[in-house]
Every structure is written in structure tokens, then in C-alpha cells.
Amino acid sequence: MKVGLLDTLGARHGRYWAAFLKELGVEVALPTLPAAEALALGQESLPDAPVQVQLVLGRVLELGRVDAVLLPQTPAVASDAWGEALAELLPRRLSGLPTLVALPDGGDAMVPAAQDLGQRLTANPARVRLALERVKPLANGKREEMPPLSRASRVTVAVIGPRALLGDPDLSAGLRAALDDLGLHGVYSxxxxxxxxxxxxxxxERAGAPAGEKELFGALKLLEGKSAVRGVVLAAPARDAAHRAALDRLAGKTHKPVLVxxxxxxxxxxxxxEAFRDRVTVGAAARPAAPGEET
Known part of the structure; x- marks a missing residue:
């Protein structure tokens, strides 16, 4: 049994899944191509797909002959077919792909999902229980803490978008560098x-809002009340109409300068x-905190 494990889509618990597979005695295949080459593979097959989907596809194609590929689940926004069912949609769009399995990337559902996966891969309940016990310390991830909200001689902006984009160092590198070059300190959702x-x-406020929209809204509300935060950048993955629409809606829910x-x-x-930078930096040093703002 050979199983691929992807680190795309802003995966946060890759160490847990890699250790779990090792304890099960499953051979693990990891992507090794530079991100640009993997993206080129995905773009060739699905040129109109969102950028994060192209990267996932490229990584799957790179792995070649494997029995299955594990990838992290992502919280979907409204009308987000790729977010809701990526593991099912990709094989429909491109034949010959291995079985894709989307797994919880943290939360209470992760351990039960691991138990189910282990049973499917080994049909050995005793081995699965032992593997779960051995990797238990990795299930909680790192300790939660707020990132720094200020940086010397720079104006702080909140940068909010899906984890599949901003949590991926390859996909978000250009935006991070651009903000840094403009003298802005980005705090990323x-x-x-x-x-x-x-x-x-x-x-x-929206009844029945999807998990992805709740996550974006929660990040905005956590950051916009901080007096250090002078503006908000909302980042959507290229060719992702669902996330662009969700972020356009979110732009109307903040009183601070915003750019989508x-x-x-x-x-x-x-x-x-550059124009956004000018809006948030003019008078920033002298501006007092508004009533109700947090430091």
C-alpha cells in the first residue's frame, strides 16, 4: 500500500497524518517538485480552475502511481463546489487519478477520521488503536497565540483570505513580498x-452561513477591532468566483479602509x-484609537 500525502491547501496537521501512516506501516509518498512545476502540471489540465485547485492537481499528478492521495479538507463558502467536494470533483474532471481522500485538518473530527482511514488501509483494528495512541500528542498542534500586531516603522494591515491561499507559502509569497516592499506589516488570517x-x-449575521464564510468573518472581527490594524486586505484565489464573491460581501462589514x-x-x-498603502499610512502614526477599538 502506497499513499500520497499533500501539504497543499494550507495544511496544518501534516505531521500528524505522516506519523499516523508511518505507524500503520503504510508507504508514504510526498511531493518534491518545485511549486512552479507542479502548478504547470495542474494548469495544463485545468487552465480555468482556481489556483489552489491547480496546485492540488499538479501535486497529485506528480505522485504518479499511488493507491490513494490524502489531502486536507477546506471550509467552503457559498456556491463553492471545489471547496465542498474537491476530492470528488477532480477525478470527474480528469480520468485516471488515484482515489482522493479529504481529511479533517484539525478539530474534533480528525481522530475519528484517522481511525476510519486506518481501518480502511489495514483492516487491523489493534494496529490502528496502537497507531492512534502513539500519534496522540500531535493531534493538538501548536499552542494558540496571536501573531505580532506591530512591527517597527511599519503600518499594520489585516490580510484575510482562505487558508488554501494565504496558508500556502508558495501561493501567498508574492502578496507577502509586495506588502513588505510597500512598508506594510501584514497580519494573516x-x-x-x-x-x-x-x-x-x-x-x-447571515443565517446558515457556510463554515468558510464564518472563518473569514471571524478573522475580520478579531482583527478590525485592534487599534494597530489600519486597513484590511481581502485576498481571493485567482479564478475562484465563490471566494471572490464572499470577500466582496465581507468588504462591506468593516469600517476600516479595505481592498479586495x-x-x-x-x-x-x-x-x-500602492494607493491603498497611501490611504492607510497617511496620519497613521498620529491617529488615536477610535472608541471601542482594542490595542
Whole structure:
């Protein structure tokens, strides 16, 4: 049995799944191609797909002959077919792919999912129980803490978008560099404490809002009340109409300067960022905190 394990889509618990598979005695295949080459593979087959989907596909194709490929589940927004059923949609769009298995990337559902996966891979309940016990310390991930909200001589902006984009170092590198070059200190939503984001996300006014929209809303509400945060950048994956629409809706829920961007792989410049920088930096040092703002 040979199983591929992807580190795309902003995966946070890759160490847990890699250790679990090792304890089961399953051969693990990991992607090794540079991100640009993997993206080229995905773009060739699905040129109109969102950038994060192209990267996932490229990584799957790179792995070649494997029995299955594990990838992290992502919280979907409204009308988000790729987010809701990526593991099912990709094999429909491209024949010959191995079985894709989407797994919880943290939370209470992760351990039961691991138990079910282990049983499917080994049909050995005793071995699965032992493997779960041995990897138990990895299930909780790292300790939650807020990222730094300020940086010397820089103006702070909240940068909010799906983990599949901003939590992926390859896909978000261009935006991070562009903000840094403009003298802005970005605080990125995937780096926020998940429990605090989730608590604020439950306050969303929209009844029945999907999990992905709650996560984006929770990140916005956690950061916009901080007096250090002078503006908000909302980042959507390129060619992802569902996330772009969700972020456009979110833009109307903040009183601070806001800019909505599409972010593609390899992109390094956004002309509108310079004007946004000017809006949030003019008078920033002297501006007092507004009533009700947090430091």
C-alpha cells in the first residue's frame, strides 16, 4: 500500500497524518517538485480552475502511481463546489487519478477520521488503536497565540483570505513580498488562533452561513477591532468566483479602509496596493484609537 500525502491547501496537521501512516506501516509518498512545476502540471489540465485547485492537481499528478492521495479538507463558502467536494470533483474532471481522500485538518473530527482511514488501509483494528495512541500528542498542534500586531516603522494591515491561499507559502509569497516592499506589516488570517476566529465567526449575521464564510468573518472581527490594524486586505484565489464573491460581501462589514485582491501563483505586483498603502499610512502614526477599538 502506497499513499500520497499533500501539504497543499494550507495544511496544518501534516505531521500528524505522516506519523499516523508511518505507524500503520503504510508507504508514504510526498511531493518534491518545485511549486512552479507542479502548478504547470495542474494548469495544463485545468487552465480555468482556481489556483489552489491547480496546485492540488499538479501535486497529485506528480505522485504518479499511488493507491490513494490524502489531502486536507477546506471550509467552503457559498456556491463553492471545489471547496465542498474537491476530492470528488477532480477525478470527474480528469480520468485516471488515484482515489482522493479529504481529511479533517484539525478539530474534533480528525481522530475519528484517522481511525476510519486506518481501518480502511489495514483492516487491523489493534494496529490502528496502537497507531492512534502513539500519534496522540500531535493531534493538538501548536499552542494558540496571536501573531505580532506591530512591527517597527511599519503600518499594520489585516490580510484575510482562505487558508488554501494565504496558508500556502508558495501561493501567498508574492502578496507577502509586495506588502513588505510597500512598508506594510501584514497580519494573516491563517496565523490567528483558530478558537478565537471560530468564536467570532459564530456571530455572523447571515443565517446558515457556510463554515468558510464564518472563518473569514471571524478573522475580520478579531482583527478590525485592534487599534494597530489600519486597513484590511481581502485576498481571493485567482479564478475562484465563490471566494471572490464572499470577500466582496465581507468588504462591506468593516469600517476600516479595505481592498479586495485576486492572487495568482507567481504574481508579484498589484497596482492598486500602492494607493491603498497611501490611504492607510497617511496620519497613521498620529491617529488615536477610535472608541471601542482594542490595542
Amino acid at each position: 491563517p496565523e490567528l488562533p483558530p478558537s478565537q476566529v471560530a468564536a467570532r465567526g459564530e456571530r455572523i 485582491l485576486d492572487v495568482d501563483a507567481g504574481q508579484t505586483g498589484w497596482p492598486e496596493l
